[in-house]
Amino acid sequence: MRNLQIREVRCKTLLHRLEFGGSSGYTANFYRGCCHGCVYCYVPSLIHDERDWGSFVDAKVNSPEVLAMELRQVQKNVVFLSSATDPYQAPEARYMITRRCLQVLLKRGFPVSILTRSPLVLRDLDLLKRFDWVRVGLSISTVPDKFYEPGVSSLERRIDVLKRLSSVGIQTWVSLAPVVPQLILTDLERLIEKLAEAGVSSVSPGILRFQGYEESKTMFERITGTPSAPLMRGGDEILARVQGLLRRYSLDCSDELLRWSAAEEYLNLDQFARSR
Numbered sequence: 001m002r003n004l005q006i007r008e009v010r011c012k013t014l015l016h017r018l019e020f021g022g023s024s025g026y027t028a029n030f031y032r033g034c035c036h037g038c039v040y041c042y043v044p045s046l047i048h049d050e051r052d053w054g055s056f057v058d059a060k061v062n063s064p065e066v067l068a069m070e071l072r073q074v075q076k077n078v079v080f081l082s083s084a085t086d087p088y089q090a091p092e093a094r095y096m097i098t099r100r101c102l103q104v105l106l107k108r109g110f111p112v113s114i115l116t117r118s119p120l121v122l123r124d125l126d127l128l129k130r131f132d133w134v135r136v137g138l139s140i141s142t143v144p145d146k147f148y149e150p151g152v153s154s155l156e157r158r159i160d161v162l163k164r165l166s167s168v169g170i171q172t173w174v175s176l177a178p179v180v181p182q183l184i185l186t187d188l189e190r191l192i193e194k195l196a197e198a199g200v201s202s203v204s205p206g207i208l209r210f211q212g213y214e215e216s217k218t219m220f221e222r223i224t225g226t227p228s229a230p231l232m233r234g235g236d237e238i239l240a241r242v243q244g245l246l247r248r249y250s251l252d253c254s255d256e257l258l259r260w261s262a263a264e265e266y267l268n269l270d271q272f273a274r275s276r
């Protein structure tokens with residue numbers, strides 16, 4: 001965490017309504033900023049912060065209290081952690097905000113979908129195992145190295161995390177994003193084979209796109225010293241290849257972010273009643 005500025009801040013609201021494909025839910029970001037500092041990150045274009053991306057994290061230290069209050073006012077639906085930060089980036093080891101918010105969500109019986117690049121998620125296995133409905137996703141791009149993702153753990157480590165989660169019965173998925181069509185620094189077939197071996201249930205591929213994310217495009221081009229447009233060519237072909245590989249290894253290709261419905265909850269309750 002060299003040169004990382006951490007600020008403790010207080011938030012007034014947390015939950016934001018999220019529509020995703022045919023599903024809906026909420027998203028909550030307990031941190032502002034992300035010390036993983038991925039060079040392709042779309043978040044700088046959303047939050048417009050003058051500080052260098054990757055160099056700052058604002059920890060919303062009152063998140064558990066705010067979340068508890070907000071959950072009392074909304075209908076039960078899946079809460080996605082997180083859409084504009086990594087809930088398990090390094091400061092979480094100290095602040096435990098995500099952990100304390102999971103405790104709040106567990107107590108109120110809300111389903112949770114997590115997306116992270118960090119092995120720290122394993123710290124909260126004790127809580128995750130107690131949710132009726134939980135999904136944990138790991139993000140994997142086609143450029144999984146320190147130049148493009150300076151604060152992120154190695155690809156092998158992330159695959160180990162997926163294995164560990166699956167081994168204790170937690171349903172896992174992978175956000176295979178961004179896929180940079182002309183920048184594939186990993187053997188895609190071997191990667192997908194390893195994901196299948198790690199017990200991953202679905203993989204959701206996403207091509208890098210900078211339309212509408214000008215700040216992110218500028219950041220990417222400045223850091224890499226490369227115009228981004230030529231790197232995007234051949235997106236449809238690479239997507240078709242990935243989908244073919246997913247079929248070959250029997251991996252579901254639909255998005256797992258918010259695939260929860262009240263019907264599933266009733267089913268769980270029904271099963272619970274019958275199992276007593």
Ligand code: SF4
Binds near residue numbers: 035037084085117
């Ligand atoms: S982990 Fe996610 S939020 Fe953090 S810098 Fe990387 S892409 Fe952005």
